Amino acid sequence: MLILSPADRAVEVPDLAAAGADELYAGYVPPFWAKVFGPVVSCNRRSYDEANVPSLDELSDLVRAAALRDVPVFLALNASPVPEEMIPPMVGLAAELAGRGVRGVIVSDLSLLLALRDARFRGLQIHASTLFSAFNGAAVAFLRRAGATRVILARGLSVAETAGMVSAAPRTPLEVIGMRGRCPNIEGFCTHLHDDPGRTWPCELRSEKAWLGDAPGIPDGIREAIERNEGTDRHFSCGLCAIPLLQRAGVHAFKVVGRGAELARKTAAVAAAAAMRDFGRSSVPDAAACARRGKAMYRDMHGCPCRRENCYFPEFGPGLPGLPADGGSG
Amino acid sequence: MIREYRYAGPDGAGVPALPPGVGAAVGSEYCVHLLPGAPEMARAVAATSRRIPLILLTPYFRDAELKRTIPLFRAIPENADVTVAVNDWGTLLSLRVLFPRMTLSIGRLLSGQKRCPRIGGSSRLTPEGRAWHGQGLHASPRGREFLEREYGVRGFHLDRLPWSEDLPPAGAGKGADLFIHEPFAIVTVSDGCPWIGGTSSAAVASCPRPCRKGAVRLREPSLGEDLLLKGKARFVRTAENASSHSSTPDAKKLVVYDDLP
Numbered sequence: 262m263l264i265l266s267p268a269d270r271a272v273e274v275p276d277l278a279a280a281g282a283d284e285l286y287a288g289y290v291p292p293f294w295a296k297v298f299g300p301v302v303s304c305n306r307r308s309y310d311e312a313n314v315p316s317l318d319e320l321s322d323l324v325r326a327a328a329l330r331d332v333p334v335f336l337a338l339n340a341s342p343v344p345e346e347m348i349p350p351m352v353g354l355a356a357e358l359a360g361r362g363v364r365g366v367i368v369s370d371l372s373l374l375l376a377l378r379d380a381r382f383r384g385l386q387i388h389a390s391t392l393f394s395a396f397n398g399a400a401v402a403f404l405r406r407a408g409a410t411r412v413i414l415a416r417g418l419s420v421a422e423t424a425g426m427v428s429a430a431p432r433t434p435l436e437v438i439g440m441r442g443r444c445p446n447i448e449g450f451c452t453h454l455h456d457d458p459g460r461t462w463p464c465e466l467r468s469e470k471a472w473l474g475d476a477p478g479i480p481d482g483i484r485e486a487i488e489r490n491e492g493t494d495r496h497f498s499c500g501l502c503a504i505p506l507l508q509r510a511g512v513h514a515f516k517v518v519g520r521g522a523e524l525a526r527k528t529a530a531v532a533a534a535a536a537m538r539d540f541g542r543s544s545v546p547d548a549a550a551c552a553r554r555g556k557a558m559y560r561d562m563h564g565c566p567c568r569r570e571n572c573y574f575p576e577f578g579p580g581l582p583g584l585p586a587d588g589g590s591g
Numbered sequence: 592m593i594r595e596y597r598y599a600g601p602d603g604a605g606v607p608a609l610p611p612g613v614g615a616a617v618g619s620e621y622c623v624h625l626l627p628g629a630p631e632m633a634r635a636v637a638a639t640s641r642r643i644p645l646i647l648l649t650p651y652f653r654d655a656e657l658k659r660t661i662p663l664f665r666a667i668p669e670n671a672d673v674t675v676a677v678n679d680w681g682t683l684l685s686l687r688v689l690f691p692r693m694t695l696s697i698g699r700l701l702s703g704q705k706r707c708p709r710i711g712g713s714s715r716l717t718p719e720g721r722a723w724h725g726q727g728l729h730a731s732p733r734g735r736e737f738l739e740r741e742y743g744v745r746g747f748h749l750d751r752l753p754w755s756e757d758l759p760p761a762g763a764g765k766g767a768d769l770f771i772h773e774p775f776a777i778v779t780v781s782d783g784c785p786w787i788g789g790t791s792s793a794a795v796a797s798c799p800r801p802c803r804k805g806a807v808r809l810r811e812p813s814l815g816e817d818l819l820l821k822g823k824a825r826f827v828r829t830a831e832n833a834s835s836h837s838s839t840p841d842a843k844k845l846v847v848y849d850d851l852p
Contacts, residue, residue, distance in 0.1 A: 456713045475805065
């Protein structure tokens with residue numbers, strides 16, 4: 262299983278590769294898009310400068326630095342919708358990217374996916390973004406028919422569900438997102454506007470709540486469940502425990518998210534994922550052993566136990582029967 | 592031709608009370624536990640088939656959930672006037688393979704429209720950037736043609752948003768029906784449900800639907816409008832009251848909700 266990391270600048274590549282990244286992905290907003298849609302509507306869903314390579318020349322530098330380490334680079338073009346008039350320039354951009362050595366693009370718009378399929382670029386992979394919300398094997402088949410050469414699964418699937426999809430789609434490499442950036446909502450169905458320059462997103466805000474129903478107030482449990490996700494820092498999102506099992510299931514790539522984050526955060530996440538993968542390769546750990554190791558690594562990395570709201574894979578939620586609460590011995 | 596549909600509850604309990612000339616919508620766009628069972632679906636079809644058409648709203652599915660739901664789809668007779676609104680690409684493929692004559696449409700969750708109330712008030716959006724949030728797959732000739740040719744898709748479900756004033760007028764589309772839903776637009780959907788402790792809806796084999804007993808109003812000033820949380824979905828009210836088809840002559844078909852679905 263490959264480990265895929267965000268990379269925002271060429272200078273970051275050596276550290277990320279040394280930490281264990283096998284693949285990199287980046288963002289870039291072409292002038293033809295920014296000119297029409299302004300500073301907030303990005304063609305890769307990240308509007309802030311830190312998350313985007315500033316120019317095609319710098320992107321070429323990043324690709325070259327990665328090629329020296331035999332690491333392919335993919336580019337996110339995962340805005341949706343891509344309006345009809347933007348399809349030809351986006352396909353043109355993909356051609357330009359292929360010429361500069363970018364190995365593939367990540368898309369979430371059906372029309373762009375179809376246009377890239379029909380353009381028949383040699384050697385340019387087309388990855389269907391998690392925004393397509395592939396929760397089942399038939400969705401993988403749909404996306405493959407529409408041109409995807411790799412499918413990034415919806416977040417929120419269990420390890421068992423993911424494993425079932427791998428076996429059902431043997432010809433389609435599947436990618437799983439599992440470190441940093443976990444959102445309480447289903448990304449492909451979430452339409453919140455992420456326009457805050459301070460990067461506090463609507464799903465993280467604390468709301469005043471009122472009950473609309475016959476009971477005198479919000480029933481027990483509902484308020485608590487809502488508030489558990491308010492104020493949650495996505496930096497602490499983690500799926501380390503699942504890595505050995507995902508690898509054994511045949512998942513093609515494990516993605517660390519967080520374009521625009523500091524390099525130290527990215528390298529720490531990649532190193533932890535790589536270490537967990539090595540643990541899975543060197544032994545054949547069962548789920549409980551994976552949980553012990555993963556939760557101990559989490560505590561080492563963050564200085565606190567993991568929390569249910571930060572857990573990517575429901576089988577490994579802290580406090581579940583049969584699992585250690587937060588590790589302690591690895 | 593029927594131009595107005597009313598949401599008649601997950602199982603279609605409200606179908607018998609619908610006024611003449613109004614179609615029915617049943618099911619759910621966001622939760623598998625809010626779908627009718629096969630017997631309820633058969634009853635709803637029987638109650639409507641002779642006089643009014645029906646829309647079955649469907650959510651996203653995991654593999655096991657989709658498999659369990661096949662009997663529901665099988666309960667729809669081939670000649671019944673039922674449109675299935677899909678919100679899952681895998682469901683679209685599966686239904687096309689298993690039920691090639693079923694009338695399929697693309698649901699609101701796959702439309703591409705963005706419905707966060709903050710879009711209306713953000714000072715950082717340009718007019719073009721704001722308008723982008725109202726666009727969607729329905730406006731893409733390439734996407735429409737592919738979905739119609741490969742999957743027999745005949746319609747698209749949309750919200751009328753302040754930034755989506757360019758919804759094509761009746762007859763402007765090439766064959767595809769446009770279903771405009773009012774007055775609640777879905778802003779976001781989570782997999783975890785607060786009504787069952789925040790766990791995934793996939794964690795329970797069946798759900799007693801506690802979310803039918805109320806909703807939570809969420810107020811956060813920067814959003815500009817209140818959100819309404821019911822089950823796994825957060826909605827925003829797009830109009831004070833649902834329109835009737837006579838007040839929205841540009842909408843080909845209107846799906847109206849008296850309460851949060």
